[in-house]
Amino acid sequence: MAQDNLTKRMKRILKGFLALFVALGILNGEGGTYNILYSLGDAAFYFLPVILGYTAAKRFKLPEMEGIIIGCTMLYPYVLNGSGYDISNIFGIPVTMPAAGDYSGSVIPVICAVAFAAWFEKKYKKYIPDTLKMFALPLITCIVTICLTFWIIGPVTSLLSSGLSWLFTFIYDVSPILLGLVVGLLWQVLVIFGLHWAVIPIMINNLQTVGFDTSMVGMFGSTFVQTGAVIGIMMKTKDKKLKSLCPPSVISGIAGVTEPAIYGITLPKKAPFIRTCIISGIAGAISCALGIKTYVGAGLGVFGYTACINVNTGDISGMIMAIVISIVCVIAGIVSEMIFYKDKLSKKTESTGDAASGKTGGVVVAPITGTVKALAEVKDEAFSSGAMGQGLAIIPSEGKVYAPIDGEISTFFPTSHAIGMIGDNGMEVLIHVGMDTVQLEGKGFTPRAAQGAHVKKGDLLLEFDMELIQKEGYSIVTPVIITNTDDYTDVVPADVTDIKHGDDAITVL
Numbered sequence: 001m002a003q004d005n006l007t008k009r010m011k012r013i014l015k016g017f018l019a020l021f022v023a024l025g026i027l028n029g030e031g032g033t034y035n036i037l038y039s040l041g042d043a044a045f046y047f048l049p050v051i052l053g054y055t056a057a058k059r060f061k062l063p064e065m066e067g068i069i070i071g072c073t074m075l076y077p078y079v080l081n082g083s084g085y086d087i088s089n090i091f092g093i094p095v096t097m098p099a100a101g102d103y104s105g106s107v108i109p110v111i112c113a114v115a116f117a118a119w120f121e122k123k124y125k126k127y128i129p130d131t132l133k134m135f136a137l138p139l140i141t142c143i144v145t146i147c148l149t150f151w152i153i154g155p156v157t158s159l160l161s162s163g164l165s166w167l168f169t170f171i172y173d174v175s176p177i178l179l180g181l182v183v184g185l186l187w188q189v190l191v192i193f194g195l196h197w198a199v200i201p202i203m204i205n206n207l208q209t210v211g212f213d214t215s216m217v218g219m220f221g222s223t224f225v226q227t228g229a230v231i232g233i234m235m236k237t238k239d240k241k242l243k244s245l246c247p248p249s250v251i252s253g254i255a256g257v258t259e260p261a262i263y264g265i266t267l268p269k270k271a272p273f274i275r276t277c278i279i280s281g282i283a284g285a286i287s288c289a290l291g292i293k294t295y296v297g298a299g300l301g302v303f304g305y306t307a308c309i310n311v312n313t314g315d316i317s318g319m320i321m322a323i324v325i326s327i328v329c330v331i332a333g334i335v336s337e338m339i340f341y342k343d344k345l346s347k348k349t350e351s352t353g354d355a356a357s358g359k360t361g362g363v364v365v366a367p368i369t370g371t372v373k374a375l376a377e378v379k380d381e382a383f384s385s386g387a388m389g390q391g392l393a394i395i396p397s398e399g400k401v402y403a404p405i406d407g408e409i410s411t412f413f414p415t416s417h418a419i420g421m422i423g424d425n426g427m428e429v430l431i432h433v434g435m436d437t438v439q440l441e442g443k444g445f446t447p448r449a450a451q452g453a454h455v456k457k458g459d460l461l462l463e464f465d466m467e468l469i470q471k472e473g474y475s476i477v478t479p480v481i482i483t484n485t486d487d488y489t490d491v492v493p494a495d496v497t498d499i500k501h502g503d504d505a506i507t508v509l
Helices: 002-023 032-046 048-059 064-073 108-127 130-174 176-192 200-209 217-236 240-254 259-269 271-289 301-308 317-340 466-471
Strands: 362-365 370-373 390-396 400-402 407-412 418-423 428-432 445-447 460-464 478-482 491-493 504-508
Touching: 048 064, 048 108, 064 108, 064 130, 108 130, 130 176, 176 217, 176 271, 217 240, 217 259, 217 271, 217 301, 217 317, 240 259, 240 301, 259 271, 271 317, 301 317, 390 491, 390 504, 478 504
Parallel strands: none
Antiparallel strands: 362 504, 370 390, 390 478, 400 460, 407 418, 418 428, 428 478, 445 460, 491 504
C-alpha cells in the first residue's frame, strides 16, 4: 500500500511538471513527448475503476480478482461513451449511464459496487456447495453486481458524486472564503484519522466533470504551516531530542508529507497543532478568496504548485499566488511558535507537583503478552525519542490487546491499528500495534470494542493477525505510551524481559 501511494504521488508530480513545461513553452502541448508522458501521468486516473476495484476488494474482503473484473467491465469499450454499441438495457431493464457518458475516471461508483459485491457474496456463499464455489461464486457475484451497478448503483452514486461536486462549487460561489476556511481548518484533523482520503474522490470527480477543483485548494497551505511551525519549534526549544526530530519533519513537510510533523511534534504538544489548524484555515480562506483553482491532481507541498496552472490558457497566475501563500504560511508558522511555544518543564523541577494538574499516577498493566523492549530501541523516531511520551514496547507473542487501565476509549483509529485511552484517573495511554501498520488500512485487525466505550482493566479491545502483518512486511513491535507524560513526576517501565497481559508494566508517579 505504501508503494501504491508513492506511485500516485509520482504520477501527480509528473502531470504537474508537464503543465509547467507547457506553460513555459518548453514542451508542445500537442506534441509526441507531451502526449506519451501525459499518458504515463494520467493512465492511473483513466483506469481508476480497475485500480479502485482491486484496492476496494482488499478493504471489503472480496477476492481481488472479482474487484478487478468489476472495474474492468465498467471500462470495457462496449460501455464507453460513443462506442456505438447498444447498452440501453440489461434483460429489458433500462440502463442509465452517468452524465459524463461512461465510468472512466470515476471513483464512488466502483467503490460502492465492490462494497455491495463483498456484502452479497458473504450472504449467499454458504448456500453454494464447496465443490462449486471455485467458479460459481465469482460468476454469480460479478453478474449480479454488474447488473445492479448499471441499473442502480452507478446512476445513484454518479448523481451523488455530481451532487457533492455541485455542493462544493455552490459553497465556493456563495462564499469562497467559507469553503477555504472549513477545508483548511479541518484538513490536518482529517489526516490524523485517515479521513482525508474521503475528500480526495470529490477532487478527482471535479477534475473529471468540470475540469478544475476548488475543494482541495483550502488545504494547500496546511503542509507549509506545519513545516513553519516545526522550524519555529526547532529554533525555540532547548530539548535536544525534540530538536533532532525537526529537520527530517521539515524536509518531509516541504515535500507535502506532514505525518512526521503532526505525530512526532505538533500533535503531542497540542497547542502548536491547534495553532497550525487555525493558520491553515485562514490561509485556505485567502486562497479561495483569490480564486485559486487546481487543474490536475498534482502532488502536495512544493510539488502542488504546478496543479494551479491552467494548461488550456497557459495562465500561471494561480501558481504564483500559491507560491506566495505558501511562503507566508511558513513564516506564519515560524512566528507563531517563536511567540507562543514554550518547553514544558519536567514535574521533577516543578514545585507545584501533580496536584496542580489534577491527575494522579498509578500502574498501567501490560495490554499484550510478549517480550518487553525499551522504547528507545523502537525503529521509529517519533516513539524512540520520547516525543510522544514515555513508556515501553512489547513484541507480541499473541494477537490480542487488552485494556491496560480502567477508563474510556478516547480514540479507536479507523484503521484499528492504534487505540487511545483516557483513564478514570486522567492518565492518557496510547497502544500502537506495529510500525507503519496504518498502511494496512485495517487489514488483519478485528476491533472488539468501540470508541467512546468505558472499559475495565483486562477487557479485550482488539485482535490482530500477527502472521498477516509480518507477511505484509510490517513490524509488530507495539509501543505502549503515556502520552501525557509531562503531567507526572516520572514514568517507570517494568524491569522485566517477558510479560503477560495484566502484569504490571508501567508505574506512573
